Amino acid sequence: MKQRRLWPAVVVTALAFVSACGGSSGSGSAKDGITVWVDAARLPAAQAYAKAHPDKKVHVVTFDGDGNGATTLQTKIQLWNRSGKGWPDVIFSEQANDPVWMAKAPFDFAAPLEKLIPENVRSQWPQTSTAQCTVGGKQVCLQDNLAQVVLWVNKKQMEAFGYTVPTTWQDWAALGEKVAKEHPGYIVGNIGDSFSHWIYLWGNQCPLQQLEGDKVKIDPTDDHCTRAAALFDPLIKNGTLPPLSVFTPDFAKKYGGAQDKVLLMPGPSWYAQAVFDQALHVPAGEMTAANPLQWGSESPVTTGQVGGGPWIISKHSKNSAAAADFVTWVTTVFNPTGKDARPGYPAYAPLAEKWLQALASNPYFAADPTPALKTAADQVWAGWNLVTYPDQPVWSDKVVTKMVAGDSLSSLLPTLGSALGDAAKAAGYSVVGN
Amino acid sequence: MALLLRGARVAVLAAFGVFFVGPLLWLVLAPTKSDHELVSRGPFTFGSIHHVALAWKHLYAFSDHIYLTWIGNSLLYAVTATAIVLVTAIPAGYCLALGSFPGRRLVLTLTLVVMMMPAAALVLPIFLELNALHLIGSVLSVILPFAFFPFGVNLAYIYYSTALPRELLDAARVDGCGEWGTFRRVALPLAKPVVALVLFFSFVSDWNNFFLPYTVLGDSKQYPIQVGLSTLLSSTPSFNPAVGGGGQQVGIFRPELALATLVAVVPVAIVFMLSQRSLVRGLVGGGVKE
Numbered sequence: 001m002k003q004r005r006l007w008p009a010v011v012v013t014a015l016a017f018v019s020a021c022g023g024s025s026g027s028g029s030a031k032d033g034i035t036v037w038v039d040a041a042r043l044p045a046a047q048a049y050a051k052a053h054p055d056k057k058v059h060v061v062t063f064d065g066d067g068n069g070a071t072t073l074q075t076k077i078q079l080w081n082r083s084g085k086g087w088p089d090v091i092f093s094e095q096a097n098d099p100v101w102m103a104k105a106p107f108d109f110a111a112p113l114e115k116l117i118p119e120n121v122r123s124q125w126p127q128t129s130t131a132q133c134t135v136g137g138k139q140v141c142l143q144d145n146l147a148q149v150v151l152w153v154n155k156k157q158m159e160a161f162g163y164t165v166p167t168t169w170q171d172w173a174a175l176g177e178k179v180a181k182e183h184p185g186y187i188v189g190n191i192g193d194s195f196s197h198w199i200y201l202w203g204n205q206c207p208l209q210q211l212e213g214d215k216v217k218i219d220p221t222d223d224h225c226t227r228a229a230a231l232f233d234p235l236i237k238n239g240t241l242p243p244l245s246v247f248t249p250d251f252a253k254k255y256g257g258a259q260d261k262v263l264l265m266p267g268p269s270w271y272a273q274a275v276f277d278q279a280l281h282v283p284a285g286e287m288t289a290a291n292p293l294q295w296g297s298e299s300p301v302t303t304g305q306v307g308g309g310p311w312i313i314s315k316h317s318k319n320s321a322a323a324a325d326f327v328t329w330v331t332t333v334f335n336p337t338g339k340d341a342r343p344g345y346p347a348y349a350p351l352a353e354k355w356l357q358a359l360a361s362n363p364y365f366a367a368d369p370t371p372a373l374k375t376a377a378d379q380v381w382a383g384w385n386l387v388t389y390p391d392q393p394v395w396s397d398k399v400v401t402k403m404v405a406g407d408s409l410s411s412l413l414p415t416l417g418s419a420l421g422d423a424a425k426a427a428g429y430s431v432v433g434n
Numbered sequence: 435m436a437l438l439l440r441g442a443r444v445a446v447l448a449a450f451g452v453f454f455v456g457p458l459l460w461l462v463l464a465p466t467k468s469d470h471e472l473v474s475r476g477p478f479t480f481g482s483i484h485h486v487a488l489a490w491k492h493l494y495a496f497s498d499h500i501y502l503t504w505i506g507n508s509l510l511y512a513v514t515a516t517a518i519v520l521v522t523a524i525p526a527g528y529c530l531a532l533g534s535f536p537g538r539r540l541v542l543t544l545t546l547v548v549m550m551m552p553a554a555a556l557v558l559p560i561f562l563e564l565n566a567l568h569l570i571g572s573v574l575s576v577i578l579p580f581a582f583f584p585f586g587v588n589l590a591y592i593y594y595s596t597a598l599p600r601e602l603l604d605a606a607r608v609d610g611c612g613e614w615g616t617f618r619r620v621a622l623p624l625a626k627p628v629v630a631l632v633l634f635f636s637f638v639s640d641w642n643n644f645f646l647p648y649t650v651l652g653d654s655k656q657y658p659i660q661v662g663l664s665t666l667l668s669s670t671p672s673f674n675p676a677v678g679g680g681g682q683q684v685g686i687f688r689p690e691l692a693l694a695t696l697v698a699v700v701p702v703a704i705v706f707m708l709s710q711r712s713l714v715r716g717l718v719g720g721g722v723k724e
Contacts, residue, residue, distance in 0.1 A: 064668035
């Protein structure tokens with residue numbers, strides 16, 4: 001009897017659910033508002049825009065950010081292209097090279113910004129940042145933040161050991177040799193992350209992805225690559241430059257927290273929070289930043305970059321003026337203070353000034369890190385270009401795993417160059433210098 | 435010798451037990467520790483309830499409480515689709531087992547073939563079909579494909595063709611029942627175990643499906659929990675360094691992620707417990723003929 005009553009109820013409930021929910025809205029461009037896709041870290045910025053502009057309709061969608069080798073946006077954009085609808089008006093990506101493929105067929109998503117955002121606004125981004133957003137001569141994105149590499153210093157430990165902060169790569173390497181003998185277990189960097197080549201080879205002007213028109217130059221035999229690798233190899237061997245990722249539990253256990261064994265670490269601007277505070281739990285009052293390391297007496301000093309998430313406007317947007325207004329606001333106006341402060345160094349120069357002022361008084365740092373961050377912002381080497389293919393998996397697979405097994409970086413450079421060349425060719429580039 | 439053999443057996447069983455239970459235990463204990471304690475303390479130590487509460491606070495606050503929305507969405511998709519599956523798969527299995535109609539063998543073969551196809555292989559054609567029907571981005575784009583569950587039809591078919599005595603159905607017909615009445619009053623009540631079996635497998639399959647909703651849904655507020663978990667994973671700096679310094683403000687670390695995973699398992703565990711008795715009966719049903 002019970003069963004007899006149950007079945008119609010189930011059917012009716014199911015149909016009611018389906019009919020009630022069938023018309024639920026999806027995402028996509030709307031004439032009366034905009035849809036923006038952001039990662040969780042950028043959600044407060046999008047919400048703040050909506051709050052500050054109650055007259056504007058902003059539909060915010062959070063997604064994985066496309067970082068760390070995800071292919072979410074490639075999948076989604078191809079599906080939107082296939083269905084001819086659904087494109088959001090604005091996307092924020094954690095992957096700095098996303099605009100490069102977004103501006104090209106078959107994706108053809110990114111809109112040129114020249115007519116959407118005035119030149120006097122766009123000119124406030126550092127030239128190296130604008131260069132990374134320029135594809136085929138057209139600027140297709142604005143970077144949210146800069147991720148310039150500086151030398152992070154554990155001031156407390158360095159002073160306790162009586163060491164001076166190095167200013168050149170050679171001094172840094174010499175200190176690494178000294179630390180290995182005098183304080184074994186302590187480190188002066190790490191080279192086992194998927195982006196470590198952006199820190200150690202980009203900054204040292206190793207031409208591993210240098211665009212020359214439609215060609216990409218990949219030359220691991222270049223002196224800038226081989227001399228850097230030769231400098232790093234003894235440190236990798238003596239344990240002061242371990243081929244481990246800073247984000248692994250092993251690394252935190254061995255070098256972080258109570259161990260407090262990170263003396264120096266070349267790394268991007270966002271390392272302060274994401275690595276030292278949050279992943280390694282280095283106590284407050286110990287860390288600060290020093291200028292990027294110089295190669296001998298060569299000038300100008302150049303550095304690498306790890307990050308610099310871009311904002312991209314869709315060329316399919318039916319409301320591109322509103323989309324441009326949104327992107328302009330989140331990159332040039334949004335600047336909360338205190339615990340909600342922007343986590344990364346703002347790419348828009350006038351905003352960076354304000355952000356640096358707040359950072360200078362942050363009690364986490366042992367000394368003001370802002371002069372070094374400011375110096376490094378203009379030193380990112382422009383000879384390392386963003387490409388459509390992912391290079392980080394190649395570095396991890398061909399180099400990091402082998403270094404862990406005991407191979408030297410010098411011996412792995414040819415393999416790295418060859419694998420990058422294959423990836424470039426598969427992505428449709430002509431390869432030179434390999 | 436016997437003692438030695440017994441000792442070896444216990445050692446092997448214990449080794450397998452530790453191998454399989456270890457990760458589960460670690461997962462259960464993970465939210466009781468802070469992110470730092472997770473790497474600095476022993477893997478199987480208990481932290482404190484305070485950390486569980488803190489992890490839940492962070493998880494609940496993530497993206498304006500979207501975690502609960504994801505759980506709600508998963509329930510909506512899985513319950514609705516499973517209801518449709520039960521309404522369609524059980525009668526279909528009954529007809530295939532006891533009916534006789536042209537094309538019966540073909541339908542049976544097709545059911546088996548589709549059942550063996552990996553679900554991911556059908557996602558692109560399903561996407562194109564849903565797009566043609568203008569359903570992309572709607573909840574129907576998830577529920578309708580979920581409601582296609584050939585495994586359920588097959589389970590019902592096997593049950594009815596092996597475990598249900600035809601004499602019972604004949605008796606019902608003699609007593610004046612039509613085909614529908616025979617199914618509703620006799621065949622269906624007797625198929626409780628297989629109904630529970632189909633309910634459980636369909637619910638679990640819908641609950642765990644990632645790729646289809648990931649492809650057809652465009653709004654994070656529509657995501658089911660599995661797609662939501664991938665968003666949580668990519669917001670955790672340990673798993674996605676690209677989130678950079680923003681990770682600290684997002685507040686999702688390894689303990690929060692472990693808690694999110696554990697909570698996501700609860701509905702499946704409840705459905706399993708509710709259908710457990712029938713499940714066991716269903717699994718062994720028809721195994722022995724007396």
